[in-house]
Amino acid sequence: MSANDARAAVGAYLAAAPLPFSVLLAPAAAPVCAEALALRGAPQGMSVRTFEVGRTILDGPTIVVLAPEDLHGPHREALARLARAALPGRSILVGGGQDRDILLHAINNWRVYRVVPTRTLPSGLLDALQKTYEAMQVEHGLERAATALREENARLEAALATLEETQGELLHAERLATLGRVTSGLIPVIAGYLGDLEEFRTVMGSRLGTTDPSIAELLGYAFTGVRTLNAMLDEIRGFAESRPESYRWEREDLDPLVNFAVSFGRFDPLSQQRVLHADLRSGAQIRGDCNRLYQVLINLLRNAFQATGTGGRIDVRTYVEGADAVIEVANQGDPIPAEVQARLFQPFFTTKGDRGIGLGLSLCRATIERHGGTITCTSAPGLPTCFRIRLPTAQEIDAA
Numbered sequence: 001m002s003a004n005d006a007r008a009a010v011g012a013y014l015a016a017a018p019l020p021f022s023v024l025l026a027p028a029a030a031p032v033c034a035e036a037l038a039l040r041g042a043p044q045g046m047s048v049r050t051f052e053v054g055r056t057i058l059d060g061p062t063i064v065v066l067a068p069e070d071l072h073g074p075h076r077e078a079l080a081r082l083a084r085a086a087l088p089g090r091s092i093l094v095g096g097g098q099d100r101d102i103l104l105h106a107i108n109n110w111r112v113y114r115v116v117p118t119r120t121l122p123s124g125l126l127d128a129l130q131k132t133y134e135a136m137q138v139e140h141g142l143e144r145a146a147t148a149l150r151e152e153n154a155r156l157e158a159a160l161a162t163l164e165e166t167q168g169e170l171l172h173a174e175r176l177a178t179l180g181r182v183t184s185g186l187i188p189v190i191a192g193y194l195g196d197l198e199e200f201r202t203v204m205g206s207r208l209g210t211t212d213p214s215i216a217e218l219l220g221y222a223f224t225g226v227r228t229l230n231a232m233l234d235e236i237r238g239f240a241e242s243r244p245e246s247y248r249w250e251r252e253d254l255d256p257l258v259n260f261a262v263s264f265g266r267f268d269p270l271s272q273q274r275v276l277h278a279d280l281r282s283g284a285q286i287r288g289d290c291n292r293l294y295q296v297l298i299n300l301l302r303n304a305f306q307a308t309g310t311g312g313r314i315d316v317r318t319y320v321e322g323a324d325a326v327i328e329v330a331n332q333g334d335p336i337p338a339e340v341q342a343r344l345f346q347p348f349f350t351t352k353g354d355r356g357i358g359l360g361l362s363l364c365r366a367t368i369e370r371h372g373g374t375i376t377c378t379s380a381p382g383l384p385t386c387f388r389i390r391l392p393t394a395q396e397i398d399a400a
Helices: 003-016 030-040 068-072 076-085 100-110 123-208 213-240 254-265 269-273 290-307 360-370 394-399
Strands: 021-025 046-050 063-066 091-094 112-116 250-253 275-280 285-288 313-321 324-331 374-378 385-392
Touching (some): 021 030, 030 046, 030 123, 063 068, 063 076, 063 100, 063 123, 068 076, 076 100, 091 100, 091 123, 100 112, 112 123, 250 290, 254 275, 254 290, 254 324, 285 290, 285 385, 285 394, 290 313, 290 360, 360 374
Parallel strands (some): 021 063
Antiparallel strands (some): 250 285, 313 324, 374 385
16 A cells, blocks of 8 residues: 555545544643633534543543643542543643653653643643644544555455465366376386286296296395386376275285385395394284385385485384284484474475475375374484384274
């Protein structure tokens, strides 16, 4: 709002809602002021009241007229409270203009706006009342204009927030559409790789008569890696298209499943420079889709490798707590700030810059929740960063 607009707004408020013209005469000022007003006549619309001990109550902005004796008289405390309650009212001092201490006290402690020498009565009093009233009107108008401006600013901020939210939703939808197109194109390619691996395994078996155990193990990891990638792409496509993907629910021994993911993780080049330790003692069974769970564990391990410096340690643990089977992936990297922890599982939130798209942990949470479980993260200075998965045991599911 420009200065001209502000002046116009104040003028509009002054014209539309004028303040009541109320005047309160303090005890020492009352005799001389009442006589002056009687001689010249009070301005039109002005309401004049005289202070009464214990009975005077102000119900709006008021001009309090004081004499020097009122500033230190027996009723000064009550008058001071009324002067403060009269806001945006102001005070007028009649007399005392020659005494510097009285003037300073009146201005600093009573918000006196005008000083009227007694020799100028009654015209000086009427002029002071008019000027004080005009100042009150302007102050009141400015405050109302400022209030309207604040309300308009709040409305604009709300509109801007809505616009930013809409832009975010549009960007989110665009990203999802792009992911859907990309993954839809990749899934047939991955299926082709699975076919090639199956053909390779058949050829190796026919040539060697029996497959070498080491080759069989490598082929198992290869199949698992491709299937896990396929499961991840399938999960992304389902997320992009806002539809749940079909899971292959089977009863699984948790410890071997986690051990296989850990063994697979050892093929990650980063793992060669870290200490990866597994303590798998849950003895639990769960119901789930192993390829989807591999995808979650491999993602967590990869994040742990990236968060841990060379020579750092990553611990993978399983145990049972109550009715839950628990998987923990902990690393000794730098702690995650609280504000980042709060957003870790949000779609498209990433701390990896151009190296990440911000869907890994979001998909992990979606997968675990589809299994009826939860995934959380705890991280603090001096403690390992730990991602903790809780899954209902197969016994608990059967009992339910």
